[in-house]
Amino acid sequence: MTQIVAISKSGYNVLTETDPNNFIFHSSYNTNKIIATGTVDFTVDTYGSVVEKTVAHGLSYIPLVDGFCRIGTVTKVFSPNQLLFDFFDEDFRFNAIVADATNVIFRFTNNKYSSVTVHARYYIYEIPL
Amino acid sequence: MTMKFNISKSGYNVLTETDNNNLIYSSDYNTLKYYVTGTITLHVVVSADDFEYLKISSINHNLNYYPYYKVYVKDDLMANYQPVGREQLGSGSVRSFYAYVTITSLVVVAFGNAGSVDEDYNAVFKYKIYKNNLGL
Numbered sequence: 001m002t003q004i005v006a007i008s009k010s011g012y013n014v015l016t017e018t019d020p021n022n023f024i025f026h027s028s029y030n031t032n033k034i035i036a037t038g039t040v041d042f043t044v045d046t047y048g049s050v051v052e053k054t055v056a057h058g059l060s061y062i063p064l065v066d067g068f069c070r071i072g073t074v075t076k077v078f079s080p081n082q083l084l085f086d087f088f089d090e091d092f093r094f095n096a097i098v099a100d101a102t103n104v105i106f107r108f109t110n111n112k113y114s115s116v117t118v119h120a121r122y123y124i125y126e127i128p129l
Numbered sequence: 130m131t132m133k134f135n136i137s138k139s140g141y142n143v144l145t146e147t148d149n150n151n152l153i154y155s156s157d158y159n160t161l162k163y164y165v166t167g168t169i170t171l172h173v174v175v176s177a178d179d180f181e182y183l184k185i186s187s188i189n190h191n192l193n194y195y196p197y198y199k200v201y202v203k204d205d206l207m208a209n210y211q212p213v214g215r216e217q218l219g220s221g222s223v224r225s226f227y228a229y230v231t232i233t234s235l236v237v238v239a240f241g242n243a244g245s246v247d248e249d250y251n252a253v254f255k256y257k258i259y260k261n262n263l264g265l
Contacts (some may be wrong), residue, residue, distance in 0.1 A: 033158035081214030
């Protein structure tokens with residue numbers, strides 16, 4: 001007999017439920033384990049072209065990553081591929097977060113007339129790409 | 130002795146396995162924790178004369194910190210839901226959809242240029258907010 005560990009959501013019978021969405025946890029399905037996470041501040045100078053900022057991940061594989069950014073004293077946090085300041089001026093863009101064999105890489109485009117401080121959070125998951 | 134709770138994949142010995150990719154679950158690692166999920170429909174009506182437009186809607190999460198989130202969007206030109214941020218070219222128009230969080234709200238944005246045509250469409254945003262504090 002295959003043994004499992006399962007926790008159903010409230011209102012569902014853990015012994016008979018078959019829909020994975022109705023489980024809080026089910027050992028038949030892998031979990032997205034966070035191997036590492038951290039915050040880092042970058043200064044992005046005015047270039048008007050894509051700027052890359054990196055954080056070494058120290059892993060032996062290229063990991064799946066995710067990240068978020070906030071700018072200066074602005075109280076909005078954005079995920080990748082979004083504008084971070086003024087939508088109409090398109091003055092600062094958090095283009096992407098990616099990883100290679102060595103680094104987590106943030107990509108920005110700063111079209112402002114001054115440098116910008118970026119507060120960033122990254123997540124590294126256990127799943128190799 | 131440090132106590133932990135591990136579940137290995139089939140074929141791996143949970144007592145000796147050290148590669149986290151071979152573990153279904155390990156209490157050594159944090160995971161994303163669902164807080165709330167839902168849908169926001171933004172009805173966008175603009176005329177060609179409006180040129181650029183910005184439409185915003187939000188929901189409160191009241192976590193008092195910036196939470197981890199995911200938002201996907203679909204309008205009448207998209208076949209399927211896609212992550213927010215992509216700019217899509219319509220019939221003479223430009224549409225972009227964004228989402229961000231404050232310490233109290235999740236905000237969704239339809240930003241575009243109606244070009245030479247009137248626009249009347251729904252942007253449907255599917256969101257998931259997690260308890261994980263971004264600490265930003």
